[in-house]
Amino acid sequence: MEPSLGDLSLSQEFLNSQGSFSDFWQNINVQDLLSTPSMTGPLDDNDPSSSNQLPELQVQFDDEIFNISAEPLATEGVPPPTPTVLVTTDHPGEYDFLLRFQKSGTAKSVTSTFSVMLNKLYCQLAKTTPVEILVSKEPPAGAILKAMAVYKKTEHAADVVRRCPHHQNQDAAEHRSHLIRMEGSQRVQYFEDVFTKRQSVTVPYETPQLGSEMTTILLSFMCNSSCMGGMNRRPILAILTLETPEGVILGRRCFEVRICACPGRDRKSEEENHTQIINGTKQTKKRKSTPATTSAPVKRSVPTSTTSSTEGDDEEIFYLPIRGRDRYELFKRFYEGLEQDKKGKNKSNAAVDQQHVPMPISGKRLMLKGERSDTE
Template identity: 60%
Template sequence: MDADEQGFESLPLSQDSFQVLWESVQPPSLATLATTNTTNDNWLTLEPELNGFDHLFSFAPDVSLPTDNLLTPAASTVPTTSDYPGENGFQLRFQKSGTAKSVTSTFSTVINKLYCQLAKTCPVEVLVEKEPPQGAILRATAVYKKTEHVAEVVRRCPHHQQEDVMEHRSHLIRVEGSQRVQYMEDPNTKRQSVTLPYEPPQLGSAHTTLLLNFMCNSSCMGGMNRRPILAILTLETPEGQVLGRRCFEVRVCACPGRDRKIEEENVSKAQSGTNPTKKRKSNPTPVPSVAQAKKIKFASSADEDEVFVLQVRGRERYEMLKKINAGLELLDK
């Protein structure tokens, strides 16, 4: 063997040297592999997995990430209530019902507010300028309007929930006329919403009609409790991306036409600079003294047994005159 061959065999990376180095590698301690038992039986069980290169990968930590957070991002705590037509030109339109006492739902374009009765159908027309992608959905959500209440979740009152037998009885908003409706609750914010697939307008029509129901009165204790709410209707992709948004205020009451008329008149008076509440405030009627009361009593004996009816404007003035009358009755006795 010449000098070149001897030098080649003495190289540190030769096959023979690598085999010797590999056999000299000691397996990792069982203390790092097991937390409950380190007997020889466990070592014999794990030993076949250490053959070859298996032990280089058998102790790698599990770095897989949960898929739920990746697929469904957390919803915002405070939903956005600004209108956003989007590229599809998403719009809503309501039927003209007027302010008659017999109407079950009516919409005020002046206040952007829907007035409706409990559990009565409210047709809402959905219009788009450009057809949304395949599988788009419509979502309806209710939120409180005022800042001090917006973080709370809008739910039905306990009384109406107990009377209902539906599985989604806690939801305030319901949708009629579709078997593909889904009632959902966000796992992070606990806000409730109802969704259904978007359907393009039928032949000869320019809009799709959505039938909404509101299942609790605005005055219900334990529910809305006279706190104003907003209904948010969004057009979304199947993945939850918002394509368009429309918002309007909702009042669920016994007489929608009357309430709409009163509130529109108040808004009109406020814009013109007149305050309807100031007209009711006037100087209080002076209370007559005891001597004056006696004069009234003996003014005419013929009118003592006759009953008179007095019309009074305002409860404050009525209560005042009621006390005066009670004092005069005591003087008679």
């Protein structure tokens, strides 16, 4: 259906106008608009069959109608974007944010132990580790505690710490790819940054109970440090921060973590090595070097049952390294000549021994092979 003449005149007036939309609105007669027939015909207030009524039009133009607010939409419960490279230095802040671990020693039976000397936590896979949180004054309402894992070495700082595929496939939880978990609270939330893919876990900060100066959270690490496809023996740092609901950091603490089968043994071994390095008493293994060609000849004795004590020195074998082919041939001729002399001496000694045949005790001469006796 074609538009009415009133609509055409209104459109033409708008096209010829050089003023603003506000000026144009002031020049419009609202009553004329109400009386303008529509595409479906005029509306009659007394007609019961007419179900659509025109809303009451605003005579005065509102200048703020087209102003769009520049403030971003509120994203409640979503943390701010995570930086690409995280700071791993301690920052207590104005609330003196501090962590404290329970003393458990280095016994083999412990499931988690903390080394103050190394600022390092040793714990078993999926075993709960209590962490005590201390502050000097009450944080703002809605403050949260956030835990995140990063690699310690610079060459791995940009990599995301995740669980290995083996442990992920065995876990049916929705957040099975997260290495760090917080236990004992229904208000725990797990996040993954859209841009950096770093994973974190948060829990609301709870005021210490009556008679206590700290609040306690329960951490557990869901993969071994030696897992292939995961950390793969790369050392990691756990970053625990106190933040406002908007993501402003109020305090930060960092410590190294090693997830292993025997935390007490590993802590004791690494502390001893660290002490030896500090004192300068650690023995470093040196690479064995090949012996020089000018070293003394190696003496090897060949035990023989037929040689007497006086002939033992002649039966010993010596090895002498010789540099150069010409020298080798020269020493070889010397050796062959000595061997010939030795054989000649042995033959002469055998002939002499044959001539001096011992006589029997009875006075009779010992018969030689091929001789006949006088009686024959």
